[in-house]
Amino acid sequence: MKNYPSLLLPVFLLGACATQTQTEHAQSTAINQAITICGIGSESQVSDIYKAAFDITLKKSVSTSFEATMTQSIKAEETALLQSIATKSPDSSKAIVEEIDKTRECVIEQTNLLRPQTRADALEACRLDVQHRISPPGPTSYGVVRYWNQLPQDPEYSAAHPIMSGLFDSNGTNSFPIRARCDMPNGRFEEATILPPKS
Known part of the structure; x- marks a missing residue:
């Protein structure tokens, strides 16, 4: 008798990997689109903070809402970056804080609308x-x-x-x-x- 299950397993794994890759791509697209919609430069330090915060939020398995978790993640990433550059570039630190204050709500709202919802x-x-x-x-x-x-x-x-x-x-x-x-x-x-x- 032919061993069909062993032949089907690689196909199943390929399908699962493809689905995971599509989901990851859709998640990445969501944060990138949100950053663009909210008028933030895609290569800026503020953009990096939002992307890192979004990645952290997706990895957290919590019962709180996406918005609350994303807000916490942004604050943590902002604090870490500011601590690393505060003494070297106080003007940059001030500009980063101001831009995040202006765009945080927009980025969280747009990302939540655009991301695939589980x-x-x-x-x-x-x-x-x-x-x-x-x-x-x-x-x-x-x-x-x-x-x-x-x-x-x-x-x-x-x-x-x-x-x-x-x-x-x-x-x-x-x-x-x-x-x-x-x-x-x-x-x-x-x-x-x-x-x-x-x-």
């Missing part, structure tokens, strides 16, 4: 949307949505509209369970709908 990204965006509906962003927080899990056994569940369960944790007796639908028909999150609990 399913985990979409589900996290849905969790944040649900959380913000119950506890809008502001000086007072009423709680956090935790234990966010898909419910594939739910009859309303589909890949494009997953049903999720969670707990709105108010740090007290006002905590309550949550059931929600995440609308993501093209793989990108569009809207969350908070559903009535199952009886």
Whole structure:
């Protein structure tokens, strides 16, 4: 009998490598386009900070939003660069800080729009949307949505509209369970709908 699995393995690995290369290229294109859209020179030190911060953000496996993680990564890269050039070129340091202050929000927003979104990204965006509906962003927080899990056994569940369960944790007796639908028909999150609990 022919050993088909051994013949198929290299084809599978080539396909996986091709998919990974396409994703990496799309991610690289996203940050480069964002830098151009936001009016930053592609060969500037500020551009290098954004590219390095983006790479770090992609490698982090965290539950926080892309925007929050990217903001932290930019700050870390900015601090590292400024420490290395502060005494040599104070004028350059000042110019870098000013340009980042002017362009940070634009770069983060554009990169987030242009980058390929993973399913985990979409589900996290849905969790944040649900959380913000119950506890809008502001000086007072009423709680956090935790234990966010898909419910594939739910009859309303589909890949494009997953049903999720969670707990709105108010740090007290006002905590309550949550059931929600995440609308993501093209793989990108569009809207969350908070559903009535199952009886």
